[in-house]
Amino acid sequence: xxxxxxxxxxxxxxxxxxxxxxxxxxxxxxxxxxxxxxxxxxxxxxxxxxxxxxxxxxxxxxxxxxxxxxxxxxxxxxxxxxxxxxxxxxxxxxxxxxxxxxxxxxxxxxxxxxxxxxxxxxxxxxxxxxxxxxxxxxxxxxxxxxxxxxxxxxxxxxxxxxxxxxxxxxxxxxxxxxxxxxxxxxxxxxxxxxxxxxxxxxxxxxxxxxxxxxxxxxxxxxxxxxxxxxxxxxxxxxxxxxxxxxxxxxxxxxxxxxxxxxxxxxxxxxxxxxxxxxxxxxxxxxxxxxxxx
Amino acid sequence: xxxxxxxxxxxxxxxxxxxxxxxxxxxxxxxxxxxxxxxxxxxxxxxxxxxxxxxxxxxxxxxxxxxxxxxxxxxxxxxxxxxxxxxxxxxxxxxxxxxxxxxxxxxxxxxxxxxxxxxxxxxxxxxxxxxxxxxxxxxxxxxxxxxxxxxxxxxxxxxxxxxxxxxxxxxxxxxxxxxxxxxxxxxxxxxxxxxxxxxxxxxxxxxxxxxxxxxxxxxxxxxxxxxxxxxxxxxxxxxxxxxxxxxxxxxxxxxxxxxxxxxxxxxxxxxxxxxxxxxxxxxxxxxxxxxxxxxxxxxxxxxxxxxxxxxxxxxxxxxxx
Amino acid sequence: xxxxxxxxxxxxxxxxxxxxxxxxxxxxxxxxxxxxxxxxxxxxxxxxxxxxxxxxxxxxxxxxxxxxxxxxxxxxxxxxxxxxxxxxxxxxxxxxxxxxxxxxxxxxxxxxxxxxxxxxxxxxxxxxxxxxxxxxxxxxxxxxxxxxxxxxxxxxxxxxxxxxxxxxxxxxxxxxxxxxxxxxxxxxxxxxxxxxxxxxxxxxxxxxxxxxxxxxxxxxxxxxxxxxxxxxxxxxxxxxxxxxxxxxxxxxxxxxxx
Numbered sequence: 001x002x003x004x005x006x007x008x009x010x011x012x013x014x015x016x017x018x019x020x021x022x023x024x025x026x027x028x029x030x031x032x033x034x035x036x037x038x039x040x041x042x043x044x045x046x047x048x049x050x051x052x053x054x055x056x057x058x059x060x061x062x063x064x065x066x067x068x069x070x071x072x073x074x075x076x077x078x079x080x081x082x083x084x085x086x087x088x089x090x091x092x093x094x095x096x097x098x099x100x101x102x103x104x105x106x107x108x109x110x111x112x113x114x115x116x117x118x119x120x121x122x123x124x125x126x127x128x129x130x131x132x133x134x135x136x137x138x139x140x141x142x143x144x145x146x147x148x149x150x151x152x153x154x155x156x157x158x159x160x161x162x163x164x165x166x167x168x169x170x171x172x173x174x175x176x177x178x179x180x181x182x183x184x185x186x187x188x189x190x191x192x193x194x195x196x197x198x199x200x201x202x203x204x205x206x207x208x209x210x211x212x213x214x215x216x217x218x219x220x221x222x223x224x225x226x227x228x229x230x231x232x233x234x235x236x237x238x239x240x241x242x243x244x245x246x247x248x249x250x251x252x253x254x255x256x257x258x259x260x261x262x263x264x265x266x267x268x269x270x271x272x273x274x275x276x277x278x279x280x281x282x283x284x285x286x287x288x289x290x291x292x293x
Numbered sequence: 294x295x296x297x298x299x300x301x302x303x304x305x306x307x308x309x310x311x312x313x314x315x316x317x318x319x320x321x322x323x324x325x326x327x328x329x330x331x332x333x334x335x336x337x338x339x340x341x342x343x344x345x346x347x348x349x350x351x352x353x354x355x356x357x358x359x360x361x362x363x364x365x366x367x368x369x370x371x372x373x374x375x376x377x378x379x380x381x382x383x384x385x386x387x388x389x390x391x392x393x394x395x396x397x398x399x400x401x402x403x404x405x406x407x408x409x410x411x412x413x414x415x416x417x418x419x420x421x422x423x424x425x426x427x428x429x430x431x432x433x434x435x436x437x438x439x440x441x442x443x444x445x446x447x448x449x450x451x452x453x454x455x456x457x458x459x460x461x462x463x464x465x466x467x468x469x470x471x472x473x474x475x476x477x478x479x480x481x482x483x484x485x486x487x488x489x490x491x492x493x494x495x496x497x498x499x500x501x502x503x504x505x506x507x508x509x510x511x512x513x514x515x516x517x518x519x520x521x522x523x524x525x526x527x528x529x530x531x532x533x534x535x536x537x538x539x540x541x542x543x544x545x546x547x548x549x550x551x552x553x554x555x556x557x558x559x560x561x562x563x564x565x566x567x568x569x570x571x572x573x574x575x576x577x578x579x580x581x582x583x584x585x586x587x588x589x590x591x592x593x594x595x596x597x598x599x600x601x602x603x604x605x606x607x608x609x610x611x612x613x614x
Numbered sequence: 615x616x617x618x619x620x621x622x623x624x625x626x627x628x629x630x631x632x633x634x635x636x637x638x639x640x641x642x643x644x645x646x647x648x649x650x651x652x653x654x655x656x657x658x659x660x661x662x663x664x665x666x667x668x669x670x671x672x673x674x675x676x677x678x679x680x681x682x683x684x685x686x687x688x689x690x691x692x693x694x695x696x697x698x699x700x701x702x703x704x705x706x707x708x709x710x711x712x713x714x715x716x717x718x719x720x721x722x723x724x725x726x727x728x729x730x731x732x733x734x735x736x737x738x739x740x741x742x743x744x745x746x747x748x749x750x751x752x753x754x755x756x757x758x759x760x761x762x763x764x765x766x767x768x769x770x771x772x773x774x775x776x777x778x779x780x781x782x783x784x785x786x787x788x789x790x791x792x793x794x795x796x797x798x799x800x801x802x803x804x805x806x807x808x809x810x811x812x813x814x815x816x817x818x819x820x821x822x823x824x825x826x827x828x829x830x831x832x833x834x835x836x837x838x839x840x841x842x843x844x845x846x847x848x849x850x851x852x853x854x855x856x857x858x859x860x861x862x863x864x865x866x867x868x869x870x871x872x
Contacts, residue, residue: 033403084586090402091349095542096585102535102578109571217571221531225414228407236403267418270411277408278396465729472728472735473714473721473742480704480715487702490664492690492719492782501725547706607711609739 003137005258006251011143013250014150018205019227020234020242021157022198028237029174029194030086032093036077036101037202038224043104044070044203045215046112049123059126063149063207070203074196082195083188101220108217119217123210142211149208153201154243170194225269232276299602300550307557311456315449323452325564327520330455331513332556336540337466337549338509343538344547345470346502347482349402350409352393353537355416356507358529360386360514362420362427365435365524375438375454375519382515383508389416390507394500401485413534420526432525435518451519458512463553469505470549475607478502479547532574536563539581545593548605554592617642617818618694618786623662623672623682632658634842635672640786645812645819647833649826649853651862654839656822657699660788663820664696665689676786691719695784699791699822701771703763709774710759713746716778742781749781752814753807769800776807780815787811789821793828805831838862 019041026034034040048066051057057065081100085093115121126145131138161167173180173190181187205223206215213219229249234241249272256264311330315323339353364382367373373381393412400408421430440450469475477498480488485495518524536559544555559577566573584591597603616639625633633655640646648656661667663674665686674681681689695716703712721742723735750756753773758766763774772792779787792808793801805828811817823829829836829850836853838846840862846853853859 033406081582081586090406091343091347092585092589094349094403094406095538096582098535098538099578099581099583099585102532102574103582104578106571106574106576106578109574113571225411228411232404232407263422266422267415270414270418273407273411274396274415277400277404277411468731469725469728472723472739473718474723474725474728476707476711476715477718479706480718483704483706484702486666486686487698487704488715489686490666490690490696491716491778492687493715494685494687505725607707608714608743609736 009251009254013247017246020230038220039104042220045206074199336552360511364515365518386511394503545591551593650839695779696788
């Protein structure tokens with residue numbers, strides 16, 4: 001029981017971590033929180049649904065197409081929404097991205113919402129759904145796929161950050177935008193890339209998750225809350241914190257759901273957020289900010 | 294000519310129209326007008342928290358729900374009259390507003406947004422799952438208000454009750470923002486450090502903003518439960534948050550009268566799209582986004598530019614100098 | 615009689631000592647200058663006095679009462695006002711409303727009394743507006759009373775910020791570079807203004823300033839900070855001839871002509 005719960009907790013936690021990475025990426029480079037991040041996730045899921053279910057494209061190809069689609073959507077969003085407001089106060093950006101999130105949600109509902117009657121569409125299993133035994137525990141293949149996918153994306157991301165020119169520019173920009181600008185980095189481009197990358201990784205998470213659950217236009221907000229919980233737990237702005245935070249939230253709600261009450265899954269996110277923000281607003285890995293004057 | 298369109302004249306005409314509406318309009322129009330009155334309360338309350346005090350907080354829809362649940366349940370379970378259920382709903386929402394304010398006061402900016410959005414979701418979850426009290430996801434029906442011994446049918450009664458409350462609540466809010474309280478809110482919105490060094494107690498004035506907006510939202514909620522006659526959790530979900538935001542922003546953030554205007558204008562749009570959730574989301578999300586991007590001051594900013602008599606000083610206007 | 619006593623104040627941020635046991639005291643009616651190279655800890659000194667930063671050790675006493683540990687709003691209410699290096703006027707308010715905000719501690723309105731427009735509220739609002747207007751006249755800024763404050767020129771905004779503090783009737787005024795970025799004629803106006811503030815209002819002034827001409831012109835005594843430490847303290851003459859001060863300014867003699 002414990003092993004099984006841990007396994008499923010780690011799998012969902014990996015998804016939360018992927019979402020949280022996107023949020024943190026954007027926060028670190030721009031200082032903004034993207035409240036439409038959940039809807040970018042949801043859109044990625046529906047893009048994959050369109051290819052996989054409606055057009056009959058294979059799962060893995062749909063995954064890649066959704067990631068590309070997510071990246072493009074992120075870039076378009078940057079042009080339309082984020083870039084004009086990049087220097088605006090947080091309040092303005094939050095209002096704009098909240099508005100944008102509903103706009104995207106409405107569009108998704110319009111196109112995909114009533115496809116299968118209700119608001120939900122089923123995303124068929126990508127592979128044989130029957131659980132396989134590993135040692136003494138039963139594991140769903142999709143869980144393994146999620147883990148593998150999450151590891152591939154996180155590792156790929158790290159390599160991108162550390163090794164490539166674009167990645168280094170992103171890191172330089174997030175550490176010191178002015179210095180980056182002065183040394184010839186086109187900061188706006190980097191921001192665009194950042195939003196695009198965050199959106200792409202959210203899309204990947206959606207496609208990995210979809211076969212385990214149903215897909216609906218409202219799913220984005222649920223995941224956004226979990227990602228918020230992960231980032232708050234890990235400390236807003238910390239990349240390792242996001243990953244650890246995501247896994248912790250996943251494990252916590254899986255264990256809570258198994259041993260305490262099945263409703264824990266619904267409430268885990270906001271309980272974590274509220275408790276962490278009250279007790280230790282800087283998170284586990286965060287550093288307390290020096291007060292600005 | 295333009296002087297005729299000054300705020301006092303427009304407001305006077307608005308009051309007269311609202312006052313005589315039930316004598317000639319059909320029941321549906323009166324219902325929509327009643328919704329508009331309710332949204333005016335929500336918008337004015339939220340504007341004080343978000344627009345004046347600049348607190349990026351999302352508790353409004355949840356407190357709206359607390360007001361609705363409290364008054365609705367008191368009516369349903371104990372058969373209490375409106376003059377008890379209504380203040381009780383408002384008072385309880387205010388109390389909860391204060392309760393969230395206490396932890397929220399330590400938080401600023403994005404952390405505050407995250408904490409209060411979590412609170413809003415928590416409240417929604419309680420509405421939907423505390424079955425023994427809230428009747429769970431399906432909600433409950435509220436027996437109509439009884440205005441006896443006055444010879445008034447419930448819809449008309451609720452309508453005029455709402456109108457009277459608005460006619461009292463908006464001027465009260467207007468008085469608050471035109472005093473040292475309004476100025477302290479704007480000051481802490483613009484610079485907490487500067488506000489503090491001028492002697493403004495940040496904690497106290499933020500708490501005031503939460504309490505006042507909670508009071509307005511709770512009152513609106515109490516009216517809502519009577520107006521609709523049914524209370525369900527989904528009336529208070531995140532979409533409700535965005536409707537409130539939209540009214541404040543489209544009307545004019547940090548402008549009390551702009552918020553009033555926004556509520557009246559947008560209630561029509563909300564109603565026209567009532568049965569199309571997707572179009573509602575596209576319209577309100579798009580409108581919010583569009584306003585923030587293109588006309589950050591909202592409708593009131595344009596009105597102030599072209600018409601005299603719409604400016605909103607943060608003080609009483611005494612003798613002319 | 616010492617108005618303000620700073621004794622042994624130290625504070626560090628992330629291991630970096632911003633102030634290292636700094637002590638000085640300011641007499642009633644004095645104009646005290648604080649100078650020093652960038653990063654010397656001057657603004658931090660004002661932040662500590664006004665309560666924005668809490669000192670790690672040391673005390674600040676004002677008229678015999680301990681200030682360190684109090685919240686900024688309490689310190690302000692005790693009669694210590696300050697301005698900022700980058701002006702922080704409130705957007706969305708007129709000049710008059712900005713200045714009225716400075717009278718906050720003298721007003722009594724609560725949400726309840728304001729909402730129901732008690733006679734006391736109407737009266738104090740009227741008085742606050744009068745006082746704000748009077749201060750604007752003192753600053754010769756009254757014609758801007760109804761202008762949107764943040765749309766004024768940079769120099770005018772600095773003056774409004776001083777007016778906003780003055781209306782609260784402080785006993786000590788902390789100014790963070792009141793003349794930064796001003797033209798030569800403007801600097802003379804500020805010089806005259808500071809003297810009038812002392813003479814006509816009896817206010818003690820502590821100011822950080824880089825414009826040496828202004829410091830030499832108005833300050834009775836000057837405290838020199840370098841890397842968080844006090845390296846000199848005295849009249850303009852004494853400070854200029856202090857070799858430690860010369861060294862702090864990278865060996866170049868302080869330019870008195872400016």
